[in-house]
Amino acid sequence: MKGRIIGVVSGMFLLTVCSKGDRSSVQAAPPAPAPQPAATAASAEGGTITGKIKFTGTAPRNPTIDMSEEAACKAKYKTSAPTEENVVAGPANALANVFVYVSAGLPANAKYQAPSTAVTIDQNGCRYHPHVLGIMVGQPFEIINSDPVLHNIKAIAKKNRPFNVSQPSAGMKTTRTFSTPEVMVNLECNVHGWMKAFLGVRSDPFYAVSGPDGSFSIKGLPPGTYTVEAWHEKLGTQTATVTVTGTESKAANFTFAAH
Amino acid sequence: MIRVALCACILIPAPCSLLLSQDTTAGKIVYQKWCAGCHGDNGAGDGEAAKRMIPPPRDFTGAVYQIRTTASGQLPTDADLLRSIDEGLGGTAMPGWKSRLSDRQRYDVLAYIKTFSTFFADTSLRPKPLMFSKEPGGGTGTDALKVGRQFYDSIGCRKCHGDQGRGDGPSAPTLKDDAGHPMFAADLHENWRFNGGSTVEDIYHRLRTGLDGTPMPSFSDLLEQKFLTETELWRVAQYVRSLSPAETPVVSDVIHAPLVSRALPRSPDDSAWKTVDAYWFPLVGQVIHKSRWFSPAVSGVWVQAVHSADSIALRVVWDDRSQSPDTAWLGHVGRVLAALDPDEGAQEQPALWPDQLAVQFPVSIPTGMERPYFLMGSAGAPVYQWRWTSTARTAAVAGLARGIDRFDSLPASGVGARSVYDHGQWRVVFTRALASPDTASQLPFRTGRAIPVAFFASDGSHGEHGTRMAISTWYFLALDEPVPARVFISPVVAMVLTLGLGMLVVWRAQQKTSFRRKQ
Numbered sequence: 001m002k003g004r005i006i007g008v009v010s011g012m013f014l015l016t017v018c019s020k021g022d023r024s025s026v027q028a029a030p031p032a033p034a035p036q037p038a039a040t041a042a043s044a045e046g047g048t049i050t051g052k053i054k055f056t057g058t059a060p061r062n063p064t065i066d067m068s069e070e071a072a073c074k075a076k077y078k079t080s081a082p083t084e085e086n087v088v089a090g091p092a093n094a095l096a097n098v099f100v101y102v103s104a105g106l107p108a109n110a111k112y113q114a115p116s117t118a119v120t121i122d123q124n125g126c127r128y129h130p131h132v133l134g135i136m137v138g139q140p141f142e143i144i145n146s147d148p149v150l151h152n153i154k155a156i157a158k159k160n161r162p163f164n165v166s167q168p169s170a171g172m173k174t175t176r177t178f179s180t181p182e183v184m185v186n187l188e189c190n191v192h193g194w195m196k197a198f199l200g201v202r203s204d205p206f207y208a209v210s211g212p213d214g215s216f217s218i219k220g221l222p223p224g225t226y227t228v229e230a231w232h233e234k235l236g237t238q239t240a241t242v243t244v245t246g247t248e249s250k251a252a253n254f255t256f257a258a259h
Numbered sequence: 260m261i262r263v264a265l266c267a268c269i270l271i272p273a274p275c276s277l278l279l280s281q282d283t284t285a286g287k288i289v290y291q292k293w294c295a296g297c298h299g300d301n302g303a304g305d306g307e308a309a310k311r312m313i314p315p316p317r318d319f320t321g322a323v324y325q326i327r328t329t330a331s332g333q334l335p336t337d338a339d340l341l342r343s344i345d346e347g348l349g350g351t352a353m354p355g356w357k358s359r360l361s362d363r364q365r366y367d368v369l370a371y372i373k374t375f376s377t378f379f380a381d382t383s384l385r386p387k388p389l390m391f392s393k394e395p396g397g398g399t400g401t402d403a404l405k406v407g408r409q410f411y412d413s414i415g416c417r418k419c420h421g422d423q424g425r426g427d428g429p430s431a432p433t434l435k436d437d438a439g440h441p442m443f444a445a446d447l448h449e450n451w452r453f454n455g456g457s458t459v460e461d462i463y464h465r466l467r468t469g470l471d472g473t474p475m476p477s478f479s480d481l482l483e484q485k486f487l488t489e490t491e492l493w494r495v496a497q498y499v500r501s502l503s504p505a506e507t508p509v510v511s512d513v514i515h516a517p518l519v520s521r522a523l524p525r526s527p528d529d530s531a532w533k534t535v536d537a538y539w540f541p542l543v544g545q546v547i548h549k550s551r552w553f554s555p556a557v558s559g560v561w562v563q564a565v566h567s568a569d570s571i572a573l574r575v576v577w578d579d580r581s582q583s584p585d586t587a588w589l590g591h592v593g594r595v596l597a598a599l600d601p602d603e604g605a606q607e608q609p610a611l612w613p614d615q616l617a618v619q620f621p622v623s624i625p626t627g628m629e630r631p632y633f634l635m636g637s638a639g640a641p642v643y644q645w646r647w648t649s650t651a652r653t654a655a656v657a658g659l660a661r662g663i664d665r666f667d668s669l670p671a672s673g674v675g676a677r678s679v680y681d682h683g684q685w686r687v688v689f690t691r692a693l694a695s696p697d698t699a700s701q702l703p704f705r706t707g708r709a710i711p712v713a714f715f716a717s718d719g720s721h722g723e724h725g726t727r728m729a730i731s732t733w734y735f736l737a738l739d740e741p742v743p744a745r746v747f748i749s750p751v752v753a754m755v756l757t758l759g760l761g762m763l764v765v766w767r768a769q770q771k772t773s774f775r776r777k778q
Contacts, residue, residue: 069429150415152476155332156437161384162323163332164469166476168414174480176332179383190474191418193433 046220047244049228049252053098053214055235057258059089065126065194072148073126073192084194085131086234087258094214095256097132098232099200101183101207102218103239105226112204118142118175121187121197123151123167128187128197132233134207135199137181143167143174151195156186160201183231198233230254286371289364294372297352302375310600312352313554315440322376323437325470326455328388331477334378336386340369350445350452350558389467389479392489394459398497407498410491414478416499419444424502425683427580432588432720434474441594442473446578446683449558450503457507463496508539508559513709513735516564516571523565523572527679527686532574535563542716542729547634548663550602554595555729556580556718560616566693566738571704573689573736575616575714582680583649583719584611595722612719614649615728616687619713620702620736622659630711633733635660643702645674645689649719652678655689659700663726669701693738707740 062083067074073082088096118140122129126147135141143153145167153174154164159182165174178185178201189195200207208216210230218228225243235256242252291300297316299305304318317324326343327335344365347355356365373379397403411417411424419434421427424447434442450457455465469477481487515536524531541559544552561576581588592609601607620643621631636642641659644666657672675690695703704710714731717723 150418152474154437154474154476158321161332161334161378162321162437162471164471164474164476165331165480166414166469166478168481169486172480172484172486190434190476191415191430193430 045247046222048219048249049242050217050249051252053095053210053254054093055095055256055258059087059258062086067126070126070149076125090212090214096210096212098210098230099132100216100230102226103229105224106204114138122146126192132198132209135201137203138177141176145170145172150191151189154188228252281370282367283371283374286367289368290371311553314351319372319375322378323472327468329386331469334384334386336388348454395490395493403494404498404501407494410495411498420447421683423682425578427683431580432591437472440598441591447499447502451507459496459500462499463493511538513737514538514562514564516566516738518739518741519565523567523570525690527688535565537561537563540731542731545726545728545730548726550726552727556721557716557729560714570692576686578684579614579718580683581720583614585720588720592722612724614719615717616647617715618645621711622700624708624710630733633713635663637662647676647687706738709735709737712736
């Protein structure tokens with residue numbers, strides 16, 4: 001009897017001590033992927049919003065990066081010194097690296113399946129490639145290091161959980177996911193203060209990043225009237241209202257003012 | 260069953276109390292009384308005192324916490340939060356509350372703090388502590404430390420913490436937290452100032468979890484990817500621990516300056532200094548005169564002194580992440596000034612200020628307990644100071660301070676200085692003749708007397724100049740007197756006498772015994 005009581009007591013002891021860990025391990029299972037009954041999956045047949053992004057005025061010069069502390073990165077720039085990518089201008093005042101997304105107008109109850117293919121960001125030459133990118137909630141976000149130097153990847157987020165992980169050598173890979181839409185999650189490396197990237201996290205697939213010629217295209221939209229927002233890291237945001245009725249392509253051009 | 264549970268609760272009070280329901284209403288009362296002054300009424304880290312602190316108080320609204328047992332990006336457990344509340348955070352303004360608040364109050368305030376963020380209410384985010392391995396043995400051996408050092412280099416610790424671990428790495432000047440506040444890489448030689456605790460386990464846990472919200476990342480992924488083994492990561496922790504003294508330095512009041520027969524070690528790296536006792540003196544911010552300074556960069560000085568028959572050498576060593584003035588740190592100076600409220604007037608523009616050190620004595624050795632005002636004397640009772648700056652590295656200016664804002668240098672002071680800056684550390688040796696040409700204002704040093712001494716330090720690359728500095732109170736310097744010859748002779752004489760007397764007593768006793776036997 002005595003032995004049993006001691007057994008029970010010590011069992012309780014263990015339970016109490018370990019209960020936090022046990023409990024959380026049960027409940028910390030990754031949230032099941034969003035159920036898809038009402039999945040209005042982006043169809044190839046829907047409408048398209050396409051456009052060009054430009055800026056007026058003179059684009060600020062991107063500061064040259066001093067990589068003298070990182071010979072391995074510096075060596076990757078043979079012809080010209082690397083610069084920051086605060087404002088990347090193309091021909092005829094085209095503006096690259098603008099995140100364009102549908103900020104309002106989609107059915108409130110619509111659910112979209114996140115692709116299982118990962119969105120990859122590469123740390124190469126002590127810069128992020130790409131510099132601006134979009135990803136869906138739950139979609140794998142793959143961070144790879146092509147530099148033989150230490151990078152830390154710090155995600156600064158408000159709606160998602162921020163994180164900060166290290167990759168001290170080439171070939172390392174870290175995969176993370178985001179749980180909540182957020183425009184934008186900032187990525188930075190604290191070892192190399194100039195390294196910055198921006199991640200638009202959306203619960204739908206209707207987003208794009210403008211290319212070097214300033215063009216973007218958002219495909220597969222169901223009929224509806226949408227607010228389209230264009231976000232630039234230095235030049236702010238702009239919105240446009242676009243109505244899509246069928247499978248047509250609608251234009252939405254944005255012009256930012258550079259000072 | 261209830262009785263059994265109660266038994267268990269009596270056996271282990273803390274975890275059981277955690278299981279009890281926490282009262283956020285009671286927690287709010289505790290919070291508003293004790294926490295809101297720094298952390299703000301709404302938990303946003305914007306209380307009244309916040310703009311005097313580097314690092315700033317935690318903003319609870321984002322639920323981003325440095326000290327956790329969970330993976331980077333996860334919420335802390337209740338036990339993690341309780342630990343920070345109980346023990347405080349080393350090297351910051353956050354004190355430990357274990358002895359000031361009751362168990363009940365601390366659990367309640369913990370529950371209240373969690374209400375500032377919606378993340379804690381999200382059951383899918385329930386924190387899961389990492390499974391930490393046990394420390395492997397042999398951590399203090401040369402081979403283990405060598406492995407630790409090897410991985411310290413290969414996982415890039417030195418990028419921020421520097422080659423010698425003093426927080427002076429090439430990336431150190433650019434560090435900021437999530438909100439853009441200035442951040443220091445920890446000086447790994449001062450483990451008593453580590454945010455998350457000073458032990459090898461604490462260091463290992465921080466390597467695994469990272470310090471979320473700061474530039475310090477988690478190194479857990481390296482284990483999963485077999486970049487290094489758990490033992491090797493433990494070796495890094497052990498190496499880092501080995502950089503600090505085995506025991507947290509204890510403040511002693513008196514610097515003993517032994518008498519040396521050889522020439523005085525005038526160079527900061529003279530090997531003779533290795534055999535001289537070093538004394539630790541903590542420094543605090545100058546918060547008495549405007550403009551006050553609540554977040555000093557220099558946390559203390561190590562002081563050694565020796566003297567010869569006619570001169571004294573005083574060596575002051577302190578950790579400083581920057582060899583100011585250094586343009587690389589200009590951005591940091593700007594962030595420091597922006598993070599703190601200007602004490603008066605407008606925000607100052609960042610500039611290239613030098614590092615400074617002052618050693619202070621009274622103008623003459625006091626006869627009683629009375630000493631001049633510790634903070635650079637006063638108009639009526641000045642103090643005698645040696646001032647060194649990093650822009651004139653091999654010279655010191657001696658003079659009289661008559662309050663914090665008045666310093667009159669003395670010509671032909673006879674004070675020499677030599678300095679070395681080495682991987683985040685200044686080492687300065689001051690020398691002067693014991694005798695003084697001007698006994699009214701330049702202290703004559705005498706052996707066998709307690710000479711008051713105080714220290715002041717400024718890190719120019721932290722925005723420190725003028726009244727913005729780190730200060731100490733009065734301590735004492737004692738020049739050991741030459742040991743008179745009688746100290747060595749007297750014991751020998753006493754021993755000989757004792758032996759002689761003893762033998763005499765024995766001889767007399769033997770004489771008496773043999774006399775009785777004859778009878």
